[in-house]
Amino acid sequence: MADFLYNNIAQQLEKEIQGLPEGTRLPSERDMAQKYGVSRNVLREAVRLLSEKGLLNSQPGRGIYVANDSKGKFADRLEELLLHSDSGLAEMVEVRESLEMAIVEKAVLKASDADVRDLMRLYQAMEAARDDVEGFNRLDREFHVQLAKCTHNTIFPILINAFFQITDEKLFLLTELFPGRIDSAQREHRRFVEAILNRDVEEGRAVARKHFSISDLLAHMQQQEKIDKNRGANM
Structure with missing residues (x-):
């Protein structure tokens, strides 16, 4: 169930960031978790999944940014x-x-x-x-x-x-x-x-x-x- 949940959030988030310029900073983990109605752990897993696809760049202490390294x-x-x-x-x-x-x-x-x-x-x-x-x-x-x-x-x-x-x-x-x-x-x-x-x-x-x-x-x-x-x- 948890796997399905963070995959679902990742899909929603991927759609939302399409077209955003590289380097765009996303809202905080807390704000996004509240927006999607999930725990911060689930949100982190979704972000990790998109980071592995090269679509996000999560920088501890600085925030989450739109990336464009999917080709690499x-x-x-x-x-x-x-x-x-x-x-x-x-x-x-x-x-x-x-x-x-x-x-x-x-x-x-x-x-x-x-x-x-x-x-x-x-x-x-x-x-x-x-x-x-x-x-x-x-x-x-x-x-x-x-x-x-x-x-x-x-x-x-x-x-x-x-x-x-x-x-x-x-x-x-x-x-x-x-x-x-x-x-x-x-x-x-x-x-x-x-x-x-x-x-x-x-x-x-x-x-x-x-x-x-x-x-x-x-x-x-x-x-x-x-x-x-x-x-x-x-x-």
Whole structure:
């Protein structure tokens, strides 16, 4: 019953704060508890629930404020769910491949001239960072986030960032083990830019399929497993 009560209050409160500017201070706990006809403990649970969703910011001794961090909370929650699921790396890469293909399709149709200039700037920076794997990987992440921004849909960059957090530490390790991946990655990055410039959706899809090929990923992982086994046998 208590769970239902504070969830009900949270829903009412969420509706009331919609449209309020970020940083708006809400009435005191006592006043809100009186308004909704509940105890302060129930009100606190409702506030906690909305704080976890990134909609409120409760500051002890200062008050409760309207927040706007729902995107960050969403990304963190998605990452937590995936990390604690039974999904393997190949499954995550498969989903990310589909996500990237959707992003490229939208980017080809919606990217502005400024968006394309930003992509080309990142591509050129990666060219200059070929001998710096860490720097290259950081720029690679920026490139794909920028690609997602080219869709002008705010959800795509959030999802891409979440998948980078989950998968790319392992994928970047493969880049370190197989430097040739940098060459192929750069060819594909350039093709992404050209597909957008030419408004060529089919080319964008083809590049995305190649860029996130699960078979290539598994082949690299199997090759690394053989290397590790050989090292163990020679020790």
